[in-house]
Amino acid sequence: MEKDDLIKKLEETSLPKIEIKSHKERLNSVLMKKYSPERKKAEVFNIFRKLVPVGAIAVILFFFIFNNLNSPRYNLAKAKEIALQNNEIKNWLQQGSTIKDIELVDGRAYVLIEPPEAKKQEKEPMPASLKSEGAFQESEKIKENFRGALAEVNIKERKILNIEKLAPAAIDLIQSKKDKALDIANKSQEVQEKIPKEAEVLNINVHTPKFRLSKEGDYVSAIPETETEEKASIIYQFDENQCEGKIDLNKERMEELNCLKEINKDATSE
Amino acid sequence: MDLKEERDLVRKAKKDSEAFSELYKKYYSQIFGYILKRVADLEIAQDVTSETFLKALKNLWQFRWQNVPFSSWLYRIASNEIVNYFRKQKGKKVSLEKITEPISTDNIEVEFIEVQEELKKHQDFLRAQEKISKLDMRYQEVIVLRFFEKKQIKEISEILGKKEGTIKSLLHRGIKKLKDEFFETL
Numbered sequence: 001m002e003k004d005d006l007i008k009k010l011e012e013t014s015l016p017k018i019e020i021k022s023h024k025e026r027l028n029s030v031l032m033k034k035y036s037p038e039r040k041k042a043e044v045f046n047i048f049r050k051l052v053p054v055g056a057i058a059v060i061l062f063f064f065i066f067n068n069l070n071s072p073r074y075n076l077a078k079a080k081e082i083a084l085q086n087n088e089i090k091n092w093l094q095q096g097s098t099i100k101d102i103e104l105v106d107g108r109a110y111v112l113i114e115p116p117e118a119k120k121q122e123k124e125p126m127p128a129s130l131k132s133e134g135a136f137q138e139s140e141k142i143k144e145n146f147r148g149a150l151a152e153v154n155i156k157e158r159k160i161l162n163i164e165k166l167a168p169a170a171i172d173l174i175q176s177k178k179d180k181a182l183d184i185a186n187k188s189q190e191v192q193e194k195i196p197k198e199a200e201v202l203n204i205n206v207h208t209p210k211f212r213l214s215k216e217g218d219y220v221s222a223i224p225e226t227e228t229e230e231k232a233s234i235i236y237q238f239d240e241n242q243c244e245g246k247i248d249l250n251k252e253r254m255e256e257l258n259c260l261k262e263i264n265k266d267a268t269s270e
Numbered sequence: 271m272d273l274k275e276e277r278d279l280v281r282k283a284k285k286d287s288e289a290f291s292e293l294y295k296k297y298y299s300q301i302f303g304y305i306l307k308r309v310a311d312l313e314i315a316q317d318v319t320s321e322t323f324l325k326a327l328k329n330l331w332q333f334r335w336q337n338v339p340f341s342s343w344l345y346r347i348a349s350n351e352i353v354n355y356f357r358k359q360k361g362k363k364v365s366l367e368k369i370t371e372p373i374s375t376d377n378i379e380v381e382f383i384e385v386q387e388e389l390k391k392h393q394d395f396l397r398a399q400e401k402i403s404k405l406d407m408r409y410q411e412v413i414v415l416r417f418f419e420k421k422q423i424k425e426i427s428e429i430l431g432k433k434e435g436t437i438k439s440l441l442h443r444g445i446k447k448l449k450d451e452f453f454e455t456l
Contacts, residue, residue, distance in 0.1 A: 002449075003449055006448065006449050007417075010398065010417035013395050013398045014395065015303070015306070015307055015395045015418065017303060018302075018303065018306060018385055018388060018389060019298075019299050019302060019303075020302075020312065020316060020381060020382060021381065022377065022378045022381050023316050023319070023378075024295075024298050024299075024302075027294075027298070027319070027323060028291060028294060028295070028298075030320070030324075031290070031291070031294060031327055034327060035287040035290060035327065038327050038328055038330075039284075039331070042330070042331035045331075
């Protein structure tokens with residue numbers, strides 16, 4: 001049989017309308033009985049279907065807002081904002097200090113404020129560590145100097161819990177660097193002229209006004225930055241005088257030498 | 271009934287059971303006839319027709335008018351139900367006896383036997399249908415719709431949700447298979 005013959009045969013093959021009336025009627029009555037429950041189901045489904053996008057948008061918005069409110073970036077900004085509301089901090093910042101770093105720990109933020117031109121202050125005499133030794137007396141000018149602060153902020157309660165003013169800290173040098181610093185100092189003309197050979201070396205270390213935040217578990221503290229340790233400080237004691245020499249270990253030279261008696265003399269003459 | 275009137279009736283059927291009944295009465299014979307031409311068995315045709323209209327009722331509220339006759343949607347449900355029926359084959363059947371209250375079956379049986387006798391008179395159709403039923407389902411659909419239901423390619427494409435080119439290709443391949451493999455004896 002050819003394809004056309006088959007098509008012709010199929011077109012001619014027909015089945016007249018055959019119907020089972022009893023089935024048609026029974027099915028109609030079943031459909032009528034099911035109509036109302038199905039309509040109710042569809043209405044509930046339609047309400048649900050309309051609510052789904054609204055619900056989905058609400059959930060997305062909730063997570064978006066929740067995540068943003070709890071995001072580190074948001075909390076950092078909030079901590080900064082709270083810190084700026086404090087008059088003391090505001091005053092420091094107006095005088096050129098900056099917020100150097102902020103660490104977040106369990107609903108609290110630690111804000112490190114760095115004084116302006118920290119490097120210049122690095123050159124200033126009078127290490128805080130010597131205060132306890134009673135050897136040095138700070139001038140009023142030095143006392144007034146702001147060397148940085150660490151503010152503890154409670155973000156949830158939007159308040160500052162504590163402000164700790166930082167003092168330049170002494171960093172211990174390794175023995176080889178101590179030897180190198182002493183060698184540079186002793187070879188310098190100033191030391192040879194001003195410091196007697198019998199003078200005792202009280203201390204060799206680094207004093208830095210620069211700090212960074214250190215986080216260990218839930219504990220955050222301000223620790224001295226170690227990058228500045230290439231500048232060492234040597235304290236000589238002789239007779240009733242003390243002198244502090246500043247040595248640049250990289251340039252291998254003595255930068256300055258300040259003695260207590262000279263400072264006191266300057267202060268009284270003023 | 272033109273397309274606009276049909277659209278109004280469908281819209282009404284979503285709110286009013288009488289309007290749905292009207293739609294049902296309008297399309298019952300057409301859908302039952304199509305299913306019977308696909309399965310050539312009265313009992314199966316009754317079950318599949320019942321399942322088709324129950325599904326149509328269930329999904330009526332999701333039906334969106336797309337300028338295609340309502341019957342196309344019913345044809346599509348029917349086609350899917352036929353596939354489902356043969357997939358389950360002798361599985362769960364939707365028999366009206368199970369979902370309606372028991373009634374006297376004497377008259378029903380008499381009517382059933384009479385209609386069966388009527389069907390048996392059309393041997394040409396039954397022989398052709400037997401051969402077609404051996405083809406893959408996708409060929410059966412297009413051949414029955416095209417030659418027994420006298421549908422145009424565009425209508426078949428609307429019913430099956432396939433492109434007209436695909437329908438033409440299925441028809442061509444279906445007829446070839448029918449000719450090569452089954453119709454030597456026809």
